[in-house]
Amino acid sequence: EEPGYYVLESKLKGFRMLFPEEAKYVSKFSSFGKNEETIMFDSFNKKTNIQYDGQLDYHREKSFANDKDTMLDIVSGRNSYKGKFEERELSDKIVYSAQKKSVFDDVEGKNNFSYRFFGYVKSTKEDYLGIEYSFRFACYSDEEACPLKKDEARKKVQKIIDSITFLKVKKEK
Template sequence: MNKEEANQTQAGKEQKAPKEMDANDLPKVTAFQDEATREYMVSTKEVEPGYYLLESKSKKIRMLFPEEGKYSDLLSNFSKNEEIIGFDEYDKEANILMNGQITYYQGQSFLRKTDTMIEIISGKNKYSEEYQKENKDNTEISIGYKKSNFDNLDRKNNYSYRYFGFVKPNQSLDEGVEYSFIFTCKDDNQSCSLDEKIARDKVKKMISSIQFSCNKEE
């Protein structure tokens, strides 16, 4: 094999999707070692420390995904106008469990007005406060937050942080992403370093990275 052929072979290997690769050749993190999760992984290239690129099955959105994130079949669904991607991440050292859910909608009337979608999300979460609003990379982002207490009062870490809201592309009237993230201390017998600011920053990193195919430059 000459140098040119070797380069072509190497390029072919780099272009292969993670789901088509042997697990032994993939990064030794949950996002790639879990068979169901790596179906969504675009590349083995780390985009930011601890994050890789996820693409929905509809190919309508991409976003940063944590390296220890694991796809949840029970929280996921895929149909013509709706795709739900549920996943968990457990940080053993910090004893923090994150449950995440991203729902992509397309072609539904309630998407045409952001205020209508926000009313729906507020109703689901029994939320009456204002949302933090941001505009970034051709998207409009709304962020809501609640601290909730569990019914089990005997539990030491008796609370969770919840973040929810909506991400809408500026280039489309009838699509968007609803999201929900919950952070809790998993094991009550271990110390837990759950911090609201750290949790919020993690959520903002992921939802701010959402890219809609309609916003891509031709």
Template structure:
């Protein structure tokens, strides 16, 4: 009798364990499927409640739900020409895309500091002038009415040209700070990007204090993270 009871007990454990294993396998499969989905393919309810994922057009550029750095996710251009860090509180504003070039505009608003960040980046490929940094910098200076010099920052895979311009659009308003420049790929010819980041006090802000050094750190974090795809 004891043998029969023991046998039944062992059989029950085996069945219970088998069911648990099947449930775990189902859960793992579900998790893997969720990870494989891109944010644009997911239900917004299942995504973080931040502009980068809740705004439909912005969501199309997000590579995954993985946080690359605190408050930053990975963006990929429509042409798959470049990737860069993207702030969670930023969202798509506008874009222009052709077969070889792509412009992307996005904005963010920091509720704590009342500072608005307006960003524009333009990606170039297969254009002869891209390999001439001096020409590119002349073009960028002309667009932004900038007459100063550019700092050159070198990394393993790219050259970054960087400058800061202070702009007073209205004598009664606090100044805006514009960070502008150019990124050139070292790995491939005729591949690069121009950029502009403008930080301004919100028009409705009662209090706003600009911190150019902190703004500069944000800009350099993003542009240093830029990688170009194999075109």
């Protein structure tokens, strides 16, 4: 645990990660089944006027989860992204990440944009194991100041994603 975060363990007990203390788990859009789990959360800070949401999709024992190119194609498609992914190798995983800024032409005002950070986390200790992720940051109200900065948002996402620890799952006999 760290100040500003809780430790969240997935319902399938497949991974742990830091979970922002100001965020709310959205049970209506979260789910789990055999070897798959979706975790969604959102957050709105009234003081800063910044809202963000996150989604993580955990895959275990899925052949497609081993194929980096397939997973990055899926993540690219879900985020309408055509660029390259940054690759970082950590002690027990490889993190593929990308980002983009969206500007909404149909929204008037200076806060008509959002930042999206997305990618894939692949276990290096176990095959067929990974997590897709996507986070979106935006200003909630155009009437108020909004200090949303891309680098600060990216650092928050990186802290959460880098905290992911895959857990050894006991095989059922």
